[in-house]
Amino acid sequence: MYQKPSARARMTVGAVAVIVLAVIAGSVRAAARATPTLVIDTSFVITSLDPEAAHTPTALIVQKAAYDTLLTSDGLGSKPRPWLATSYTAAPNSKTFTFKIRKGVRFADGSRLTSADVVFSLRRLVNLRSPVSSFFAGVTVTAPNATTVVLRSSSSNPAIPTLLTIPTFGILNSKLVQANGGSDAVDAAAKDHAGAFFNTQTAGSGPYVLSSYTTNSTVVLKANPRYWGPKPHFKTVVIRNMLAPTQLLNVQRGSNEVAIDLSGAQAATLKSKQQIQVHISPSSNVFFLALNQDSNVSAAAANSHIRAAIRYGIDYSQLLKVAGPGAAQAAGVIPSIVSGALPRSEAPKTNLAKARAEVAASGISQPSITIAYPSDLTVNGLSFGPLAELVSAQLSAIGIKVKLQGIPTTTFLSLYGAGKLEAGQVYWVINFPDPADLRKFLPGGSYAVRVKWKKGDDQAIMRAYQVAAASRVRANRAKRFQAIQRTLNASGPWIPLFQPSQAIVGSKNLTNLALTPSWTVDVAAIGSS
Amino acid sequence: MAVARATSLGESRPFRRLSPKLVGVVARRIASFAYLAIGITFVSFALTQLVPADPALATLGQDATPAAIHAFHVRYGLDRPLPVRYGLYLERLVQGDLGTSQQTQNPVTHDLSVAIPATAELALLSVLGALLLGMSFGIIAALFRDRPLDYVLRVLSLGGVSVPTFWIGLSALYLLYFKYGMFPGGGRLDPTTFPPPHLTGAYTIDSIAARQWSTLWNAMHHLILPAAVLALFNIGVLTRYTRSAILEIIDQDYVRAARARGLPERTVIIEYVLRAAIPSIVTVFGLMFANVLAGAVLVENIFAWPGLGQYGYRAATTLDLPAITGVSLFVATVYITINLTVDLLNSFIDPRIRVSD
Numbered sequence: 082m083y084q085k086p087s088a089r090a091r092m093t094v095g096a097v098a099v100i101v102l103a104v105i106a107g108s109v110r111a112a113a114r115a116t117p118t119l120v121i122d123t124s125f126v127i128t129s130l131d132p133e134a135a136h137t138p139t140a141l142i143v144q145k146a147a148y149d150t151l152l153t154s155d156g157l158g159s160k161p162r163p164w165l166a167t168s169y170t171a172a173p174n175s176k177t178f179t180f181k182i183r184k185g186v187r188f189a190d191g192s193r194l195t196s197a198d199v200v201f202s203l204r205r206l207v208n209l210r211s212p213v214s215s216f217f218a219g220v221t222v223t224a225p226n227a228t229t230v231v232l233r234s235s236s237s238n239p240a241i242p243t244l245l246t247i248p249t250f251g252i253l254n255s256k257l258v259q260a261n262g263g264s265d266a267v268d269a270a271a272k273d274h275a276g277a278f279f280n281t282q283t284a285g286s287g288p289y290v291l292s293s294y295t296t297n298s299t300v301v302l303k304a305n306p307r308y309w310g311p312k313p314h315f316k317t318v319v320i321r322n323m324l325a326p327t328q329l330l331n332v333q334r335g336s337n338e339v340a341i342d343l344s345g346a347q348a349a350t351l352k353s354k355q356q357i358q359v360h361i362s363p364s365s366n367v368f369f370l371a372l373n374q375d376s377n378v379s380a381a382a383a384n385s386h387i388r389a390a391i392r393y394g395i396d397y398s399q400l401l402k403v404a405g406p407g408a409a410q411a412a413g414v415i416p417s418i419v420s421g422a423l424p425r426s427e428a429p430k431t432n433l434a435k436a437r438a439e440v441a442a443s444g445i446s447q448p449s450i451t452i453a454y455p456s457d458l459t460v461n462g463l464s465f466g467p468l469a470e471l472v473s474a475q476l477s478a479i480g481i482k483v484k485l486q487g488i489p490t491t492t493f494l495s496l497y498g499a500g501k502l503e504a505g506q507v508y509w510v511i512n513f514p515d516p517a518d519l520r521k522f523l524p525g526g527s528y529a530v531r532v533k534w535k536k537g538d539d540q541a542i543m544r545a546y547q548v549a550a551a552s553r554v555r556a557n558r559a560k561r562f563q564a565i566q567r568t569l570n571a572s573g574p575w576i577p578l579f580q581p582s583q584a585i586v587g588s589k590n591l592t593n594l595a596l597t598p599s600w601t602v603d604v605a606a607i608g609s610s
Numbered sequence: 611m612a613v614a615r616a617t618s619l620g621e622s623r624p625f626r627r628l629s630p631k632l633v634g635v636v637a638r639r640i641a642s643f644a645y646l647a648i649g650i651t652f653v654s655f656a657l658t659q660l661v662p663a664d665p666a667l668a669t670l671g672q673d674a675t676p677a678a679i680h681a682f683h684v685r686y687g688l689d690r691p692l693p694v695r696y697g698l699y700l701e702r703l704v705q706g707d708l709g710t711s712q713q714t715q716n717p718v719t720h721d722l723s724v725a726i727p728a729t730a731e732l733a734l735l736s737v738l739g740a741l742l743l744g745m746s747f748g749i750i751a752a753l754f755r756d757r758p759l760d761y762v763l764r765v766l767s768l769g770g771v772s773v774p775t776f777w778i779g780l781s782a783l784y785l786l787y788f789k790y791g792m793f794p795g796g797g798r799l800d801p802t803t804f805p806p807p808h809l810t811g812a813y814t815i816d817s818i819a820a821r822q823w824s825t826l827w828n829a830m831h832h833l834i835l836p837a838a839v840l841a842l843f844n845i846g847v848l849t850r851y852t853r854s855a856i857l858e859i860i861d862q863d864y865v866r867a868a869r870a871r872g873l874p875e876r877t878v879i880i881e882y883v884l885r886a887a888i889p890s891i892v893t894v895f896g897l898m899f900a901n902v903l904a905g906a907v908l909v910e911n912i913f914a915w916p917g918l919g920q921y922g923y924r925a926a927t928t929l930d931l932p933a934i935t936g937v938s939l940f941v942a943t944v945y946i947t948i949n950l951t952v953d954l955l956n957s958f959i960d961p962r963i964r965v966s967d
Contacts, residue, residue, distance in 0.1 A: 270681030276715030298916030319801040
């Protein structure tokens with residue numbers, strides 16, 4: 082038998098325990114301190130800080146802060162107004178746009194901003210072939226003199242001024258970017274090597290400059306002392322990569338703190354807190370079902386009666402309950418914040434009798450369909466799995482057998498992109514606040530080809546789009562895009578479901594907290610009362 | 611099995627000095643890493659080909675146009691046949707170039723130089739804490755066998771092993787950060803504290819070198835909570851392992867003989883019991899590093915710690931092949947080094963153990 086530990090041994094054990102407790106107790110210190118630094122917590126979505134190569138929510142915050150654009154707006158589709166350009170004119174056919182560049186603007190390194198920088202920036206954007214650059218296809222950029230820039234489009238394109246308000250179209254310091262591997266040549270997509278440079282330095286004339294960027298962790302912005310416009314309130318902005326549950330805790334403990342990835346349900350729990358302000362609204366993301374038009378891929382999805390049955394068979398009010406507070410039914414695929422969106426009154430309505438009649442009229446006995454969804458993706462705090470389960474149950478009730486297929490996002494995108502999915506539960510976010518982005522959903526568009534709706538499949542709808550896209554008068558333009566969406570809702574391969582809620586939550590003292598699809602958050606506009 | 615026990619004391623050969631044989635074994639182990647590296651790169655390339663997904667879409671997102679996808683393929687050489695890409699990768703690898711990350715557009719070596727010190731700092735504190743507490747708890751539990759303290763420690767260690775790290779991390783954040791404000795919420799430093807001048811990338815070391823004591827305190831403060839969460843699993847494992855190792859030895863005849871000779875209990879425990887138990891504990895210690903690297907993926911995500919776990923996770927979810935391969939090579943190096951170190955340590959601690967190929 083071993084002996085009972087001695088008193089000395091017990092004392093030693095006790096001492097160790099005391100030391101451990103002392104170390105922990107010694108760590109007690111309030112973490113939060115009032116500082117003039119603005120802290121933005123978000124789940125990082127950054128593929129690059131190069132404004133012309135990336136269009137992701139987190140990168141847009143940095144790009145808006147560091148790069149000026151020729152024009153600006155409220156980010157929600159209001160009429161563009163001059164910014165780096167002091168004025169602009171548009172030809173009646175919306176093919177030629179002439180901009181007068183503001184004099185006296187300097188980049189953060191002190192060099193003067195000229196029309197040559199504008200030409201370089203816009204040419205580089207086109208030649209990098211990044212996703213956003215497709216909206217600028219067919220546009221040539223020239224500079225007759227140091228303060229004038231002319232854009233010529235091969236087709237009528239009234240959306241150009243709106244495009245020029247988003248940070249992706251920010252103006253770069255051409256000499257600095259070229260010195261660091263940047264190129265605006267035709268082969269820039271392969272030859273431009275400035276990506277790593279933009280991770281260490283910004284090359285703009287905006288209110289902030291990049292101080293540091295740690296991958297997956299932190300972006301630190303410092304106020305640009307050479308900024309020509311209104312000085313931002315916060316000298317330093319720290320953007321941190323945080324999971325939503327951690328954001329929920331941080332925003333309650335910190336000061337000058339903002340959280341932008343909370344779900345509507347999470348944000349709603351903070352409404353009673355005195356020190357917090359909560360803004361919940363429908364986001365610009367639209368969840369929808371995509372149905373493959375190719376009968377070789379899916380006989381059911383390609384059947385117009387089955388598509389109608391699905392449209393009538395979904396109980397949208399139930400989906401909204403799952404989507405949480407602040408979510409709204411989508412009337413069409415264009416989100417409600419954008420001019421040209423359908424009014425809520427025209428949103429698809431549930432009608433189970435009609436749905437069953439459509440199933441019967443389809444000529445398919447016991448129709449079945451596989452609905453795939455990205456299994457590891459969360460958008461506005463919502464996972465796709467529970468929503469797909471609900472849709473599956475609702476369609477089973479009208480006689481359509483549904484098989485669900487959760488697929489990791491990387492694989493999902495490849496299968497979806499190749500048009501191999503029968504049906505997908507997906508979402509999209511409008512890239513710029515103009516209904517012309519609807520092109521993706523029309524025959525031959527980047528989304529349409531994923532459901533095998535090919536170029537030439539519907540000439541009438543494409544003619545309608547061309548007329549709508551060329552419309553200069555805002556009201557007419559909106560009406561024409563609404564008409565296209567009515568057609569899509571009646572017979573197209575898309576079933577718009579809902580817009581989830583988005584929430585921006587921040588310390589009570591902060592002013593001008595707002596989320597926009599154009600640049601997520603404008604940190605330079607945020608002040609303190 | 612890398613570590614073999616000699617069949618009898620007569621065959622044992624003490625390795626207290628570096629014998630030529632030992633040096634040879636170590637050299638061969640290091641040389642074998644070259645083969646392993648080739649194997650890892652090959653498996654990484656093969657696996658990413660088996661996944662039916664396109665890295666371009668994974669990086670550019672669903673709005674990527676065919677032109678953008680093509681440009682991405684050309685930029686990263688994905689338009690070339692796999693054997694050509696693999697050959698080019700090996701050629702660059704020999705020159706110390708791990709390629710360019712598709713997710714960050716930085717050289718992978720640069721990304722690793724940022725991520726590795728962050729994880730190393732976390733892992734070392736976690737392992738040292740687990741070693742100190744796990745061994746202490748194990749010894750105490752064994753000495754108080756079948757008494758209330760033993761039961762308490764066994765239940766706690768079971769909890770450490772079985773409760774998911776993700777849940778522990780979130781609970782710790784809620785209680786110790788949000789509720790009681792004892793620790794900061796996440797990240798390596800407060801938002802208002804700036805990193806010390808770069809020397810090693812480990813903020814604790816760099817702030818000492820720069821004599822930035824407030825930064826050192828801030829970095830330590832941020833380290834404690836994630837390191838503690840990361841350590842809990844290992845504390846549980848080590849407590850249970852140490853307890854059973856000691857209980858196996860404590861009733862041995864030579865221990866009883868030592869007591870019968872009237873040696874103080876402290877001497878008996880340290881010199882006779884613990885010393886005999888240490889080789890087993892050292893082997894478990896090696897496994898602890900594997901647990902830490904696996905746990906780091908979750909802990910780093912919860913605590914917004916920009917280390918290897920987060921980097922590897924993001925690389926995997928975006929099919930960033932150069933980054934995946936770079937992380938795999940580094941992790942393999944760590945494993946091999948730890949295995950070798952454990953074998954060598956055991957041979958020094960117990961001369962009856964010899965290191966073999």
